[in-house]
Amino acid sequence: MTAITGWGRYPRIEAEVTRPASIEAAARGEGLPRGNGRSYGDASLAPRAVDMMGLDRLVSFDDQTGLIVCEAGLMLSDLIDLMLPRGWFVPVTPGTKLVTIGGMVASDVHGKNHHGAGTFGEHVAWLDLALGDGRVLRCSRDENADLFAATIGGMGLTGIILTVAFAMIPVETAMVRQRRLRAPTLVHAFAAFEESLDWTYSVAWIDCLASGKDLGRSAILLGEHALAQELPAGAEPFARPAKGKKRVPIDMPGFVLGRLSVTAFNKLYYAAQRPGDMLVPIDPYFWPLDAILEWNRIYGRGGFVQYQCVLPIEASAAGYQQILAAIAAEGDASFLAVLKRMGPQGLGMLSFPMEGYTLALDFPANARNLALLDRLDAITVDHGGRIYLAKDARASVATIAAGYPRLDEFRDVRRRYGLDARFSSLLSERLHL
Amino acid sequence: MIASPVVILGARSDIGRALARGYAAKGAHVILAARGDIEADRRDLEVRSGGQPKAVAFDVTDGAPDAFFAGLGETPGTVVMVAGLLGDQDRSASDDAEAARVMATNYEGPARYLLAAARAMNGVEGGCIIGISSVAGERGRGSNYIYGSAKAGLTAFLSGLRNAQAKAGLHVMTVKPGFVATQMTAGMKLPPPLTAQPDEVAKAIIDAHEKRRDVIYVKARWRPVMAIIRAIPEGVFKKLSL
Ligand SMILES: Cc1cc2nc3c(=O)[nH]c(=O)nc-3n(C[C@H](O)[C@H](O)[C@H](O)COP(=O)(O)OP(=O)(O)OC[C@H]3O[C@@H](n4cnc5c(N)ncnc54)[C@H](O)[C@@H]3O)c2cc1C
Ligand SMILES: NC(=O)c1ccc[n+]([C@@H]2O[C@H](COP(=O)([O-])OP(=O)(O)OC[C@H]3O[C@@H](n4cnc5c(N)ncnc54)[C@H](OP(=O)(O)O)[C@@H]3O)[C@@H](O)[C@H]2O)c1
Numbered sequence: 001m002t003a004i005t006g007w008g009r010y011p012r013i014e015a016e017v018t019r020p021a022s023i024e025a026a027a028r029g030e031g032l033p034r035g036n037g038r039s040y041g042d043a044s045l046a047p048r049a050v051d052m053m054g055l056d057r058l059v060s061f062d063d064q065t066g067l068i069v070c071e072a073g074l075m076l077s078d079l080i081d082l083m084l085p086r087g088w089f090v091p092v093t094p095g096t097k098l099v100t101i102g103g104m105v106a107s108d109v110h111g112k113n114h115h116g117a118g119t120f121g122e123h124v125a126w127l128d129l130a131l132g133d134g135r136v137l138r139c140s141r142d143e144n145a146d147l148f149a150a151t152i153g154g155m156g157l158t159g160i161i162l163t164v165a166f167a168m169i170p171v172e173t174a175m176v177r178q179r180r181l182r183a184p185t186l187v188h189a190f191a192a193f194e195e196s197l198d199w200t201y202s203v204a205w206i207d208c209l210a211s212g213k214d215l216g217r218s219a220i221l222l223g224e225h226a227l228a229q230e231l232p233a234g235a236e237p238f239a240r241p242a243k244g245k246k247r248v249p250i251d252m253p254g255f256v257l258g259r260l261s262v263t264a265f266n267k268l269y270y271a272a273q274r275p276g277d278m279l280v281p282i283d284p285y286f287w288p289l290d291a292i293l294e295w296n297r298i299y300g301r302g303g304f305v306q307y308q309c310v311l312p313i314e315a316s317a318a319g320y321q322q323i324l325a326a327i328a329a330e331g332d333a334s335f336l337a338v339l340k341r342m343g344p345q346g347l348g349m350l351s352f353p354m355e356g357y358t359l360a361l362d363f364p365a366n367a368r369n370l371a372l373l374d375r376l377d378a379i380t381v382d383h384g385g386r387i388y389l390a391k392d393a394r395a396s397v398a399t400i401a402a403g404y405p406r407l408d409e410f411r412d413v414r415r416r417y418g419l420d421a422r423f424s425s426l427l428s429e430r431l432h433l
Numbered sequence: 434m435i436a437s438p439v440v441i442l443g444a445r446s447d448i449g450r451a452l453a454r455g456y457a458a459k460g461a462h463v464i465l466a467a468r469g470d471i472e473a474d475r476r477d478l479e480v481r482s483g484g485q486p487k488a489v490a491f492d493v494t495d496g497a498p499d500a501f502f503a504g505l506g507e508t509p510g511t512v513v514m515v516a517g518l519l520g521d522q523d524r525s526a527s528d529d530a531e532a533a534r535v536m537a538t539n540y541e542g543p544a545r546y547l548l549a550a551a552r553a554m555n556g557v558e559g560g561c562i563i564g565i566s567s568v569a570g571e572r573g574r575g576s577n578y579i580y581g582s583a584k585a586g587l588t589a590f591l592s593g594l595r596n597a598q599a600k601a602g603l604h605v606m607t608v609k610p611g612f613v614a615t616q617m618t619a620g621m622k623l624p625p626p627l628t629a630q631p632d633e634v635a636k637a638i639i640d641a642h643e644k645r646r647d648v649i650y651v652k653a654r655w656r657p658v659m660a661i662i663r664a665i666p667e668g669v670f671k672k673l674s675l
Contacts, residue, residue, distance in 0.1 A: 021447075021616060023473065054447075057477035082481055 004049065007296055008040040010303030010365045010393060013426065019051040023071065023162050026055055027130040032425045033160040035103030036075065038096055040306045041393030042426035043107070043155050050160060052102055058082075059163060066168040067125060072102030072161040077290075084282070085238045088168040089225070092120040095338075097287045102161040107390035108153030108351040110358075112201040112223065112286075115343040119353055120166070121152035122346050128163040132422035136162065141347070150413040153348030155389055157414060157423050157433055173237040175226040176201070176285040179277045186216025186320055190357070193220070193341040200224050204339040208361065211328035215321065218339065226279055241281050264336060305393050307373055308352075308360035310342060311385035316357040319383035323359065326375050330368070337361035349406040349413070350433075352388045360391070370394060389427060400431045407433070435642060436510025436559035437462040442491055442546060443516030445469050447615035448565065451635035452513060457482035459639065464505065466491035491516075493542035494534070498549035505553075511642070512550040513563040514543045518580070519617050525579040532579050539583035544590045551594065554603060561604040561642055564591045568609045568650070571659050574675040595647060606641060607648040610634050611655040627654060 005012045017034075020026035031048030052073035059069035066088060070079070076090065077097040083089070094109040103109075108121040117123075126140035129151055139148035151158045179199075183189035189204050196202050201223035210217040228237050284291065296304070311319040320339075327337075338360045342353045352358075363369040377399045380387060386403025387395055401407060410433070414420040427433065439456045443449050444465035457463050457478050463486045465471050465478070475488040491501060493516040502509065518538035525532040547562055554560045569577055570584030588607060595605035612618060612628040629637075629651045637651045650656055665673075 019616075019619060021445075057473050058480040059473075059476060061480050 004034075004037065004045060005303070006040050006042060006044055006393070007038050008304050008306060008365070008393060009296055010305065011042055011045065011426065013042075013045045013047065015045070015047055015049050017049045017051050019054050021054045023055065026050065026052065026160055026162055027136050028134075029130065029160055030132065030422075032423060033072075033102065033106070033156045035073065035100030035106075036098055038099045038103065039107060039390040041391060042430065043390055043392075044103075045426040046424060052100060052160070055162070066170065067165060068168055069163060069165045070101055072100060072105070072127075072164055074101050075099070076101065076104065083168060084171070084174055084240070087170055087172065087238070089171045089282075090120075091123040091167060091169050092117055093286050095287060096290055098290060101164050101166075105152060105161055105164055106154060106156050108346065108348045108353075109390070110340075110342065110353050112203045112340065114353055115197055115202070115341045116200060118343060119153075119346045119348070119351055121348050121351060123166045124152065125165040125167065127151065127161050127165065129158065130160040130162055131417055131419065132159055133418060146413050147417065149347050150349050150410050152346070153351035153389075154410070155350065155427060155433070156425060157428050158417075158419050159423060171225045172228040173226045173231055174240050174282045175231065175237075175279045176223045176282055177226045177230060177277050178280045178285065179222040181220040181222070183216070183218045183220055185214065186218075186324065187317065189216055189218045189220060189339060190317060193357075196220070196222050197341070202341060206324070206337045206339050206359075208324065208327045208337050211325070215324050215328065223280075223285060230279070240283060303365045304362050305365050305369070305373065306360060306362050306391040307376060308358060308388040308391045309376065309380040309385050310352065310354055310358040310388070311356050311380065311383045312354060313356040315383035315385065319379060319385065320357065320359065322379045323376055326372065326379065327361075330372055349410040350389065350404055352386065352390070354386070356385070358388075360388075365393075389431075392427070395431070397430075397432055400433075434559045435459055435461050435639075436557065436561060438464045438487075438505075438507055438509055439511040439513065440464045440466060440505070440509045440550075442466045442493065442512065442514050442543075444474065444488075445471055446515050446517075446617075447631040448610070448613060448634050449513075449515040450474055451631040452515065452638060453478055453486070454481065455632075455635040455639045456511075457484060457486065460484075461511070462486070464489060464509075466501075468492045493546055494537045496545070498546045499552065501546070502549055502553035508557055509550060509554055510557055510559065511561045511563070512547065512554070513565070513638075514547055515565050516543065517565065517567075517584075517617075519577070520580055522575075522577050522579060535579045536583045539580060540586040540590070541583075543587055547590070547594065551598060551603060556601075557603075560602070561606065561645075562591075562594065562598075563606045563608060563638065563642065565608045565610065566591065568611055568655055568659055570609075572662055572670070576675060592648075604645055606638075606646060608634075608638055608641075608651070609649070609655065609659075610651045613651075627652060627658070 001014045002017050004015050020029050029050035031050045032046035033052055034044045034049045037044050055071035055073035057071045061068045076099050092111045104120045108119045110119050129139050130136050137144050181192050183192050199222040204218040204220040206218040340358050342358055345354045381402045439461045441449050441453050445467040453463050465488045471488045475486050478486040518535055520535035525535050566588045567584040569581035570588045573581050591607040612623045613634055634651050641649045
């Protein structure tokens with residue numbers, strides 16, 4: 001028995017974890033598949049878990065089309081280290097590269113380019129899925145399409161993803177050309193996003209302390225992969241500055257956090273006064289937190305929950321006014337939130353993104369914050385939105401049912417293939433998925 | 434300098450896989466030798482390195498080591514012996530066949546294969562033989578002395594081979610990894626400060642290989658720990674439950 005948790009370190013469970021070393025062994029695996037445990041809540045937790053991290057082999061790479069085939073336990077960081085020097089990057093990356101490819105499919109992750117590129121699942125050509133009864137099925141848009149759509153964003157509840165094929169994108173450098181904008185209010189932030197839709201990457205950091213006329217004060221970061229010609233003469237195009245890794249040494253008390261995030265925000269916001277673009281190395285641009293190992297410990301022993309919701313485009317202005325006001329009204333809460341424009345809904349039945357805006361922020365897991373999150377859920381549901389399963393540890397059955405109209409279709413696929421009897425997690429038990 | 438090809442004997446182990454990737458990343462030509470199906474790892478290495486790694490069948494207890502090296506079709510530059518078997522002490526103590534298997538897999542087989550490697554590598558430039566032994570070989574303990582004594586034999590063998598080959602310029606390195614989180618130790622409670630990951634072990638071995646070190650521990654902390662364990666008087670040691 002081993003104690004396992006998600007990245008939020010809440011909840012925690014004693015589990016029997018097996019670690020298959022080959023595809024054949026994984027295909028016979030019994031229990032919930034698990035990647036690097038970077039989902040925040042209880043999505044990767046079950047009394048019996050199959051640790052996929054030993055399945056990290058590349059199967060093939062086509063340097064004409066960019067199609068890569070790999071085992072599902074391959075870490076994104078490993079893939080990037082390998083392929084970036086050859087001029088290839090992933091079509092979609094989450095805010096950490098310490099995730100597995102299988103976990104990226106199962107959460108159908110989105111990145112700062114969702115408005116243009118869609119989710120990771122949209123780039124998956126096919127995948128091999130073990131159903132837990134000895135069957136291994138190739139799934140794609142044309143083959144076992146129902147299982148494919150259920151598995152993209154299916155949170156490990158449709159079987160064990162063994163192998164994934166997806167298309168990588170060519171890049172000329174390991175740098176990003178970044179533009180910073182300031183938005184003094186929420187309305188300005190929305191306007192800036194809508195005007196920046198032709199940028200590949202965009203994201204905003206919101207100061208949740210700001211209230212009243214400053215509500216939604218944010219720094220907006222836009223980005224494009226830098227072209228070779230944009231680098232200073234003589235620069236090595238794929239050089240990545242050595243990353244000095246810092247580790248959070250001890251569990252920090254909660255009050256440190258408020259000050260940390262406010263300082264970080266002020267740095268961002270006031271730096272955005274300087275006009276013009278700058279070149280930023282790819283690592284701090286996409287995965288700023290990866291340089292701080294075990295940063296989840298800054299929340300102390302109690303752990304934390306991350307809240308992430310998405311609201312439809314037409315409801316975003318009204319909905320986020322209410323959400324930010326509710327957060328700002330929590331006097332002692334001083335948080336930094338991330339806001340992002342999302343493009344259309346993809347093919348995954350439980351895929352999170354929908355056309356609109358998504359907001360993500362962390363809260364220490366205490367009673368007061370959990371009550372606040374219930375209020376945020378109500379606002380989200382009222383505005384036709386949903387919350388992200390990969391980050392959830394506490395939402396209600398009703399909130400999830402309201403947000404995911406294809407949930408019955410998903411349950412139906414699970415039942416049809418007998419998956420509901422073989423794959424479950426604390427998340428699926430809690431939310432009746 | 435790393436002399437190619439690098440032959441990894443026991444390439445399906447977690448340490449063997451990490452070594453293969455590490456050597457391939459250094460541009461070495463790698464030959465994977467294992468008793469099971471190793472095609473998935475060979476292909477992985479090929480995609481990663483763009484090189485042309487080979488896979489060959491290998492059983493360390495087959496008693497035909499010269500034929501194995503003759504069958505490679507190329508003279509090894511580096512040979513790394515990774516194969517080993519922890520076995521189950523209680524079973525080894527009660528079942529002669531099991532004891533024989535643990536001894537053959539950790540001492541007799543590896544020693545015979547590495548002798549054959551030295552013969553095959555005779556005169557090769559920059560040649561290096563690496564044996565993965567164990568701290569378990571430094572002092573026999575009740576809980577794993579069949580495995581430990583076979584590793585002790587391997588450690589003594591490597592030391593002798595190093596001595597014998599020094600003049601001929603064939604380098605021999607002994608590796609004592611300490612605890613490593615692998616298939617072999619899956620499910621055991623290992624103390625984190627003394628436990629290394631396979632990648633860490635591979636990196637330490639390749640670094641030490643390039644520096645031509647003779648004997649290495651992967652985590653430096655093992656040196657004082659083993660010094661203490663060796664220093665405990667036998668009268669006391671025999672009464673401890675270790
Ligand atoms: C700092 C940080 C930033 C993040 N930023 C983003 C972001 O920008 N966008 C975003 O979308 N997400 C983001 N996330 C969430 C993260 O990308 C997802 O939770 C991802 O799924 C984690 O991958 P993992 O390998 O750690 O999977 P785990 O957390 O171990 O598992 C996640 C889910 O995938 C399932 N699963 C894992 N492997 C398999 C498999 N082989 N077959 C079937 N199911 C499997 C599990 O059962 C579980 O339900 C972030 C997380 C962190 C910690
Ligand atoms: N893990 C530790 O804590 C630790 C500590 C000190 C030393 N070591 C040593 O490190 C080496 C690698 O072990 P590991 O930890 O990576 O464990 P492992 O994965 O169990 O590796 C052992 C390997 O030896 C192979 N093997 C066993 N019998 C064989 C035979 N007759 N012929 C050919 N190959 C055979 C196995 O092959 P199959 O895959 O075909 O079974 C397996 O790949 C071993 O020598 C071990 O003694 C390990």
